Amino acid sequence: MNAYLLVRSFGIDSPVAYERAQCTRLLHALHPSNVVFYAQAPQTSDGNEAYSYAAGESEYAHAAGVNAVTIDKFEGRYLLSGGADSSIAIWDLENSLDETDSAYVPIGSVNRTSNEYKFGITQLCFYPFDSLAFLSSSYDHTVKIYSSETLKPSASFDLDSVVYTIALSPIASHLLVACATQHPAVRLVDLRSGASTHSLAGHTGAVLSVAWSPVHEHILASGSADGTVRFWDIRRSVGEIGALDMEDSVGILGHDGFGGGARHRDHGKAHSAIVNGITWTEDGQHLVTTGHDERIRVWDTWTGANTLASFGPLIRNSHLSSVTPLLAPSNLVSSTKDVMFYPNESDILMYELFEGTLIKKLKRPAHQSNSSSTNPALGQRNSRNRITGLTWRHNHIEFYSAHSDGSIGTWKPRTSEDARADEEEQENKDNADIEGEQSTKRKALEDIYQNLTKRQVTFGSSHESYR
Structure with a gap:
């Protein structure tokens, strides 16, 4: 840091360069924070299907595992979590500590009853332009809209298939929800009309992941159990505009820049097995995909070329649920030095995105991840503690992880005070x-x-x- 301060004082580097260097240093110092944990308050039975926690269950955010987490992009203050027991909780990250200041308690929750979801939550996302509403999907075939203040559902859509993931465009004027379901067609639900508008047909297997382009409001990418990743323009009657091919490293421009040697874009597989994770970079120039072939691939979205980034043999991926990498905000790192966090079963792998270099492996202490507590209504707690989701806290250098044992992990930079305390x-x-x-x-x-x-x-x- 002294070198950066020196060149900054001479006017050689801009303040932005120093800021990014400092942010990158903090980014590389991320580690599990053990200051507080998330504790769901015990619930009492109301005569429906609600349950009461067993002894010791209050130290977990959800009784049967956390399937999804997300944080609002406006204040970076409110965290939503969805459980395998169909419960939903909302947490105020700035003002929801209990009297001992050692545990967060939810400021609101939706518990499992006959009137709510019947099966586990699969995805949660805040409304794109307002954090006062959010959407959720479930294994019970439904997508619902909730008020963040009352936690009451205002609309429900039955898609007649298991819903694996949902996505809302962060920039679009339209209010279409893309739904990845057990059906081989991508389903689009219009929140304005309250109906399923149309389907995007082309996949031959269940669709497990969808993601809207962050720069083009009508472009959508989807990944399927058939190993393909397809792009769609929802304005077109046909819809599909191309597919990714893992054997294609030159893209539509070809070897000579004029299409020489370019492959057909209407077929080809992005992975040799199920594709269950898709995410875009902030500038929309690259797409990151994950699959059951235990590969992470980075694609140039302008040409469709495989960048051939290699992430080594540590990658693990074997679940039908979404395994989506988390990309750190681009303003925290230097150009072409994007950082990716991959939920690798029970640990998190931190990579340089375009080089595939492993920066570090993040893992919570063993004593936090092993639990043999049970719930009479739900049976044995998942002791493998698989990481089921990651979400970044906007305007901060920290992220949060969902765990199958029912806990939520917090990851913050390891400061000098932390180092002295550890010493x-x-x-x-x-x-x-x-x-x-x-x-x-x-x-x-x-x-x-x-x-x-x-x-x-x-x-x-x-x-x-x-x-």
Whole structure:
């Protein structure tokens, strides 16, 4: 940092360069924060299907695992979480600590009843232009709109298929919700008319992931169980405008820049197995996809070319639920140095996006992830603690993770104060170990001395004793 301050003082670098260098340093210092945890308040049965938590369950955000998390993009203050038990909770990250200041408690929740969802939540997203409303999807085939203030549903759409993910365009004037369902067609729901407008047909397997372009309001990308990733222009009657091909590294421009050697865009597979994760970079120039072939691929969206970025052999991906990488905001890093966080089962892999270089592996302490507590209504808690989702907190350098054991993880930069606290804790632990070892040795010597002073010593042989 001193070098950056020096060149800044001479006017060689701009303030933006120093700011990004500082943000990158903090970004690389992210680690699990153990200051607070998320505790769902115990619920009482209301005569429907609501349940009461078992002893010890209050230390978890959701009783049967967290399937989805998201944070509003306006204030970066409100966090939504959806559970495998069909419950939904909203948390105020700035003002929802309990009396002990050690746990967040929800400012509102939707519990499992016969009037709400019957199965687990699959996706949550805030309304694109207003955090006072949000959408949720579920395994019970429905998509619902809720008020963030009352947590009451204002509309419900039954799609007759399991809904894996939903997406709203962050820039569009239209209010179309793209739905990835068990049906091989992408379903579009218009929030204005309250009806399913039309379907985008082309996939031959279930659609597991959808994502709107951040720069073109009518462009949509979808990933399917058939291994394909397709682009759609919802204004066209046909809809599909092309598919990605993992064998294509030159794109539509070809070897010579005029289409020489370019492959057909109407077929080809992006992955050799199920595709269950799609996300765009902020500038819309690249698309990141994940699949059951345990590969992460980065695509040039202008040409459709595979950039051939390689992320090594550590990638794990074997679930039908969405496994979507999280991209850090581009204003935190230097150009072409985008950072990606990948939920790799029980840990998080931090990569440089375009080079595929592993920066670090993030993992919560083992004592936080192992739990054998149970809920009478839901059975054994998931002890594998798989990470099911990631979300960035806007206007901050921190992100949050959803875990299948029912907890929510917080990841913040490790400051110098944290380092000193860890050093003091380790020093106290070492001193305690030394004192314990010395105490054990003193006790052993004392026992030997006591045995020697109490024992009567005689001298003699088997025939005669000497006194």
